[in-house]
Amino acid sequence: MGKFQKGLLLMDKAALAKFFKSVQNQFDIFLPYEIDKDDPDNLMLKKFRNEEKFVINKYRTIDPLKSLFYLSSESVLPSTTKNKQRIIAGVKNCDLLSLGVHDAALLEDDFVDPNFKKWRENTYIISGDCDEALSTCHCNILGHNAYPDTKGEEMQKYDINLSPVDDEYLISIGSEKGEELLQLIKQNCEITEAEKYHVEEVERQHKEIEEKLMQINAEFSPERDVSVVSKVKDAKVWEELCEECVQCGGCTNICPSCYCIIVNDESINDDFKRIRTWDSCQLSGYARVAGGESPRDRLWERFRNRYQCKFDFIKQNFSQYGCKGCGRCISVCPAEIDLREVIKALQEV
Amino acid sequence: MSHPNPYDVQKAEILNVIEESPQIKTFQLKLEKPLEFKTGQFVELSVPGIGEAPFTPSSSHYESEEIEVSIMKTGSVTEKIHEAKKGDIFGIRGPYGKGYPLDKFKGKDVLLLGGGVGLAPLRCLLQTLIHDIDDYRSITVCFGAKTPQDMIYKDQIKEWKNYDRIHQLCTVDECKPQDDWKGRTGVVTVLLDDIKIDPAEAVAVVCGPPIMMKFGTFSLIDKGLKEENIYLSMEKKMYCGFGECRHCVMGGYYACKDGPVFTYDKIKDVEKIWE
Numbered sequence: 124m125g126k127f128q129k130g131l132l133l134m135d136k137a138a139l140a141k142f143f144k145s146v147q148n149q150f151d152i153f154l155p156y157e158i159d160k161d162d163p164d165n166l167m168l169k170k171f172r173n174e175e176k177f178v179i180n181k182y183r184t185i186d187p188l189k190s191l192f193y194l195s196s197e198s199v200l201p202s203t204t205k206n207k208q209r210i211i212a213g214v215k216n217c218d219l220l221s222l223g224v225h226d227a228a229l230l231e232d233d234f235v236d237p238n239f240k241k242w243r244e245n246t247y248i249i250s251g252d253c254d255e256a257l258s259t260c261h262c263n264i265l266g267h268n269a270y271p272d273t274k275g276e277e278m279q280k281y282d283i284n285l286s287p288v289d290d291e292y293l294i295s296i297g298s299e300k301g302e303e304l305l306q307l308i309k310q311n312c313e314i315t316e317a318e319k320y321h322v323e324e325v326e327r328q329h330k331e332i333e334e335k336l337m338q339i340n341a342e343f344s345p346e347r348d349v350s351v352v353s354k355v356k357d358a359k360v361w362e363e364l365c366e367e368c369v370q371c372g373g374c375t376n377i378c379p380s381c382y383c384i385i386v387n388d389e390s391i392n393d394d395f396k397r398i399r400t401w402d403s404c405q406l407s408g409y410a411r412v413a414g415g416e417s418p419r420d421r422l423w424e425r426f427r428n429r430y431q432c433k434f435d436f437i438k439q440n441f442s443q444y445g446c447k448g449c450g451r452c453i454s455v456c457p458a459e460i461d462l463r464e465v466i467k468a469l470q471e472v
Numbered sequence: 473m474s475h476p477n478p479y480d481v482q483k484a485e486i487l488n489v490i491e492e493s494p495q496i497k498t499f500q501l502k503l504e505k506p507l508e509f510k511t512g513q514f515v516e517l518s519v520p521g522i523g524e525a526p527f528t529p530s531s532s533h534y535e536s537e538e539i540e541v542s543i544m545k546t547g548s549v550t551e552k553i554h555e556a557k558k559g560d561i562f563g564i565r566g567p568y569g570k571g572y573p574l575d576k577f578k579g580k581d582v583l584l585l586g587g588g589v590g591l592a593p594l595r596c597l598l599q600t601l602i603h604d605i606d607d608y609r610s611i612t613v614c615f616g617a618k619t620p621q622d623m624i625y626k627d628q629i630k631e632w633k634n635y636d637r638i639h640q641l642c643t644v645d646e647c648k649p650q651d652d653w654k655g656r657t658g659v660v661t662v663l664l665d666d667i668k669i670d671p672a673e674a675v676a677v678v679c680g681p682p683i684m685m686k687f688g689t690f691s692l693i694d695k696g697l698k699e700e701n702i703y704l705s706m707e708k709k710m711y712c713g714f715g716e717c718r719h720c721v722m723g724g725y726y727a728c729k730d731g732p733v734f735t736y737d738k739i740k741d742v743e744k745i746w747e
C-alpha cells in the first residue's frame with residue numbers, strides 16, 4: 124500500500140453532486156458534460172451550475188485539460204491567474220499524463236511559469252477511470268492505461284481518483300490535497316469501507332477496457348518503434364504523408380501536452396501586459412527569424428517536426444514521450460490524418 | 473516557495489545612442505540594478521507595450537551596471553528600438569544561455585570571425601579577453617561587413633591595434649573607389665588565408681549571418697581546426713529566452729538555454745542548423 128489510501132473507501136455516486144452543490148461557493152468546479160452532437164466524441168468541460176448530469180468516467184473530453192492550466196491566451200506579466208480554489212473532476216489518465224509533461228517543463232525545469240504554478244496550486248483534481256473508449260483512443264499502444272496508476276508509491280498527478288462500481292465509486296487518494304478534499308467530502312456525504320467485491324470488480328473493468336483498446340488498435344503494434352520519426356528523412360515519404368494537411372494547427376492546439384507559445388506585449392493606455400498565447404509548429408512563421416530564413420520552410424518539414432518533437436525531442440528533454448494517446452489530434456484533423464497510421468507507414472518504409 | 477516571474481523586467485535607461493552604420497545602433501544603457509552576465513549570454517530587451525527581442529550585450533562582462541547593446545534594424549521591434557532616444561526607458565531581463573567557456577580558451581590562440589551585427593557578441597568577448605589578455609597566447613580578429621559604411625565599431629578597431637597580442641584583419645564584400653578603405657575586399661573567409669595560428673591548438677568563435685557561419689566553419693575545418701574548438705552562435709527564433717516557448721528547439725537542444733553558443737561537433741548532426 125502506498126502512502127495514501129487507495130481503493131479502500133466507497134461513496135455513493137449520487138452523493139458526488141450533493142458534495143459539489145455544497146462547496147460551489149468555495150470552489151470553481153469544472154466537469155465533463157455531454158454536448159448535443161451525433162458523434163460519441165461529445166464531452167466538454169463546463170463549469171458546474173447545479174447540473175447533475177456530469178460524466179466522471181466514460182472517456183476523455185473534446186477539450187484538453189491544458190485549457191484550464193495553460194490558457195490559450197493569458198497575461199503572464201502581471202500574472203492574472205485567479206486566486207479562487209478550483210476542483211476539476213472527471214479528468215482522464217491521458218490528460219493527467221500530459222499534465223506530467225507540463226509539470227516537467229513549466230515547474231520542474233530551470234524556470235517556473237507563474238500562471239501555470241498558481242493554477243496548479245489552486246486546483247484539486249478528481250480523476251476517473253475510463254470505462255469506454257473512442258475509436259481514436261490509443262493510450263495502450265504508448266504503454267499507458269485508460270485509468271490512473273493508483274498502485275504506485277510516488278506522488279500522483281490526481282488528488283482523488285474514482286473508479287465506478289455499480290452505483291458507487293471506489294475512492295483512491297493520491298496526495299495530501301486529496302486527503303484534504305476527502306475530509307470535505309466526508310462532511311457532506313457518507314463514506315464507507317470498500318469490500319473485496321468492489322476491488323475485484325474494478326480490476327475486472329480494467330481488463331475489459333484494456334481488451335477493448337487492444338481491439339480498437341489491433342492494427343498497431345504496442346511495441347512500435349517510434350524512433351523512425353527521426354530516422355526517416357526522405358522528403359518524398361513525408362510529403363506523401365502530409366499531402367492533405369491544410370496547416371490549420373488544430374492538432375497542436377488540441378493536444379493536451381503541446382505547450383508552444385508566442386509572447387506579445389500589449390499596451391492599454393499607460394498600462395502594459397505581457398501575454399502568452401498558444402502557437403503551432405505547423406504554421407509557416409513559427410521558426411522564421413528576422414531576415415526571413417526558416418529551418419522548416421516546407422510543409423513536410425513542419426509536419427515532421429511535430430512527430431519528432433513528440434517522439435524524439437520531448438523524450439530527450441523530459442524522459443517521456445510528448446504523446447499520451449488521447450487521439451484528439453486524430454478527431455480534430457480536417458484532413459483525417461491519423462497519427463497511428465503515420466507512424467505505421469513510417470515503420471513500413 | 474516563491475519564484476521570481478521569469479517574464480518580469482527591470483528598467484534600463486538609455487544614456488547614449490551611437491550610430492554605427494545605417495542599419496546598426498549601439499545603445500548605452502544604465503540599469504536599475506546590476507545585471508551580471510558572462511560573455512556569450514544574451515538578454516531580452518523590450519520597448520514597453522510594443523514587444524521584446526533577444527540581443528547579446530556588446531560590452532565587457534566586467535561591467536554590469538552600464539551595458540551596451542548593438543542592434544540591427546530588421547523588423548517591428550528593432551524598428552521601435554531604433555526610434556528610441558537618450559533618456560528613454562527600455563525593459564530588460566536576463567541573462568540567458570551559457571557563456572563562452574573562457575577557461576578552455578586560456579593559453580590558446582583565439583580567433584574571432586564575425587560579420588555584420590555578429591560583431592556585437594564578439595566585441596563583448598574581445599573586451600572581456602582584453603581584461604585578462606596575458607592569459608591567451610594570441611587573439612586574431614577577422615571582421616567583415618558588406619561595405620565600408622556597414623563596418624561597425626570603427627573607433628574600437630583603431631584602439632585594438634595598440635595591443636601587440638591582437639592581430640586584426642578586416643574586409644568588406646564590396647567598396648567603391650571613393651571609399652576610404654584600407655582593409656581587404658571579399659567575403660570574411662578570405663581573411664583566413666592570412667592568419668597565423670596553430671590550428672591544432674586554436675579555438676575559433678564565429679558569429680554572423682548563417683551563410684557566413686556555414687562557410688566560415690567549413691574553412692576553419694579545412695585549416696585544421698578541431699570541430700570541438702569551433703564555437704558557433706545559433707540565433708534561432710525565440711520568445712521567452714529560458715526554454716518555455718520551444719521556438720528555438722534544434723533537435724534535442726534549446727538554442728536559448730543549451731546555447732546560444734554551441735561547438736560544431738555537438739550540433740553538426742542536427743538538421744538545418746544553418747537556416
Ligand SMILES: Cc1cc2nc3c(=O)[nH]c(=O)nc-3n(C[C@H](O)[C@H](O)[C@H](O)COP(=O)(O)OP(=O)(O)OC[C@H]3O[C@@H](n4cnc5c(N)ncnc54)[C@H](O)[C@@H]3O)c2cc1C
Pocket residue numbers: 408411412413414415416514525526527528529542543544545546547548549550551589592593706707708709710732
Ligand atoms: C541569442 C540571440 C542573440 C541576438 N543578438 C543580437 C544582437 O546582438 N544584435 C542584433 O541586432 N540582433 C541580435 N539577434 C537577432 C534579433 O533578436 C532579431 O533581429 C530580432 O528578434 C528581430 O526582431 P524584430 O521584432 O525587429 O523583427 P520581426 O518583426 O520579428 O521581424 C522578423 C520577423 O519578420 C518576418 N520577416 C522578416 N523578414 C522577412 C522576410 N524577408 N520574409 C518573410 N518574413 C520576414 C519573420 O516572421 C521574422 O520572424 C539575436 C538573436 C538571438 C536569438
Ligand code: SF4
Pocket residue numbers: 367368369370371372373374375405452455456457458459460
Ligand atoms: S490538424 Fe491536420 S490539417 Fe490541421 S495542421 Fe494538424 S495535421 Fe495539418
Ligand code: SF4
Pocket residue numbers: 374377378379380381433445446447448449450451452453462
Ligand atoms: S499527439 Fe495527438 S494523440 Fe498524442 S497526446 Fe497529442 S493530441 Fe493526443
